[in-house]
Amino acid sequence: MLKKFKLGVQFIFNMGIRYTLYRVWHEIEKKSGVLKRRHPQHPKAISFISWENWKANSPGFFYDSRIDLPSYEFNSEELERRVSKMKGGVFQFFFRHEIDLGLDYDWVTHPISGNKFQRDTHWSKIPDFDPDLGDIKYVWEKSRFTFLLDMIRYDQSTGSDHSSWVKSEMESWIDHNPINSGPNWRCSQEISLRLFNWCFAIYYYKDSPVFDQKFWEKLQPVIYWSLHHVYHHINFSRIAVRNNHAITETLLLAVSDLLFPFIPQTKQWAKKGRKWFEKEVAYQIYSDGTFLQFSMNYHRVVIQLLTLGIRLTEIHQRPFSKLVYQRAYKSLAFLLVCQDGKSGYLPNYGANDGALFFPFSSMPFRDYRPQLEALHLLLTGKQFYDEPFLEDAYWWGRSNASSESKFSPIRRDDGAYSFEIGGFYLLRDQGTLTFVRCGNHKDRPQQADNLHLDIWVEGKNILLDAGTYQYNCQEELKKNFEGTLGHNTVMVENESQMLKGSRFIWFYWTQAKRAAFSEKETFWEFEGEISAFRFIFRNCSHKRRIIKIKGESKWKVQDSILQVPDHTAAVQIWNFEPTDLLKINPSKDIDRNFLWNQETAEQGYYSEHYGEMRRISRLKLPLENNELETQISYQLK
DSSP states (O other), rough: OOHHHHHHHHHHHHHHHHHHHHHHHHHHHHHHHHHHHHSSOOOOOOSSSSSHHHHHOOOOOOOGGGGOOOOOOOHHHHHHHHHHHHHEEEEEEETEEEEEOTOOSSSOTTTOOOBBBBBSBBBBGGGGGGTTTTTTTHHHHHHOOOOOHHHHHHHHHHOOOOOOHHHHHHHHHHSSTTTTGGGGSOOHHHHHHHHHHHHHHHTTTTHHHHTTTTHHHHHHHHHHHHHHHHHTTIIIIIIISSSHHHHHHHHHHHHHHHHHHTTHHHHHHHHHHHHHHHHHHHBBBOOOSBBOOOOOHHHHHHHHHHHHHHHHHOOOOOOOHHHHHHHHHHHHHHHHSSSSSTTTOOOOOOOOOOOOSSSSSSSSSTTHHHHHHHHHHHHSOHHHHHHSSHHHHHHHOOOOOOGGOOOOOOOOOOOOEEEEETEEEEEEEEEEEEEEEOOOOSSSSSSSSSOOEEEEETTEEEEEEOOOOOSSSOHHHHHHTTHHHGGEEEEETTBSSSSETTTEEEOOOOOEEEEEEEEOSEEEEEEEEEEOOOTTTTTEEEEEEEEEESSSSSSEEEEEESSSOOOOEEEEEEEEEOOTTTTEGGGGGGGTTTTTTEEEEEEEEEEESTTOOOEOOOEEEEEEEEEEEEEEEOOOO
């Protein structure tokens, strides 16, 4: 009982009084039926403007219609293959695995478990995590309508016209998802993304005869009640969630009067939405450009949202505040530094649910170059990469902002980079990337990964982060992916750095005590220390020293566990793909050739895409007297 009380107090301290009180109030609203009354099911039909009137007076968008767009030369065999599959009912989930949904998919059946979510139940009664129904993200995935962008890209590059197919998909969704009912009305972010992607289709196909008044009358009520839902449930994201969800939803509200001026309420919604959006950007993106979710892929999500928001408001000559531009630029600089220069990939670090809201290219999901190039062009007017990755930029269009908002092109030179607020430390040295996380947590961590070390050599991720896999999976898999076991750092007493609570909750958050890079004549040196494992040993800390030999693919890593009893059980964890090119040697055992490939490695799991995992090797090296130094080398072919 005392332990539960202490954890409860710590939870309130970590999350804050505002969060705690709101969650209590939200439960009261849900159970009392307040949410159901605020978000009514089966509302009366509503219409604001005729289709012909809207077409004649449609507000500025990234393009006016397909006729307005310049010639397009980005077609690919992969895009043609995906379009052919989609027309046969096969859709790509999380930008990786394909699932045959059939030609009459009902939008509420889980494609893996085969179980149906209740389509007529009010969204507030739909569970997020039900092991019998399955991970709800599999139901949400198609309902985001990101697949429409593939069809639009295909039509633009080939001159085809799939407007009838696009219309049928949108109408099918409307018919199978009554307003404020079922799983696809459960999440305001999913609603926001659906509206954004529908806008791309509405504008692109506006001159098609199949987009007519009858279709428009069916669409308008869904647009209105979607915006109504987001506005009247925005505090859940702004207070209870406060991550990329809040940025997505406040952005939709901020531009709602630009996209849907025919809805009178958008004037008020946009005024508040703009204020909330700018506040979220200021809070969530730290002044050094790092992001409160400590996740590379979620940071890319924000990059695309910033690109959308900045570009659309500039088209309407109503740009956001200078702070939004500054944080966008800082974010871009941070991600570019973290990027492997050869592959375009970033470390598979932090939570990654396969999100890429606006897929405007056929590049691999892990390749960040198209999205980063689009924002770099928008902010600086210049390309960043030597090779063109301009397909995303084609769809957003070039900036028409004043020169005051233009930034200098970003440089990415070799050397050490420190992002002290977010707690990221990078070293770029002749084709290698050394990535270290050593940070404080004032915002909720999702994975127990402090002092994780990620190493890249010539486009190869030789020491890697295990990834995410699924949010709703077995406990052993959660330990592999969310826990310290899936990260290249240290475990004590076979435990993660923090104590796991339910769902996304951790207790005893790790905190950085110190961290710094220094340059010597022949090597670079990083030293960092964190408080960790405090639920086992109250004053425990983990100190790590990393030496990178200049111009060579060689590292030394020295770990020490402090303020614990002698001979405490502790191990270094190393996650990697099996290869004879990689050598991991405890310094004390070099003479005995103690290598990972001599029955010392065990099986681990790695997830590069949400919902998919594969086996990797994992090495656990025991610390002696609470210390261990290990030498790492990679032999280039």
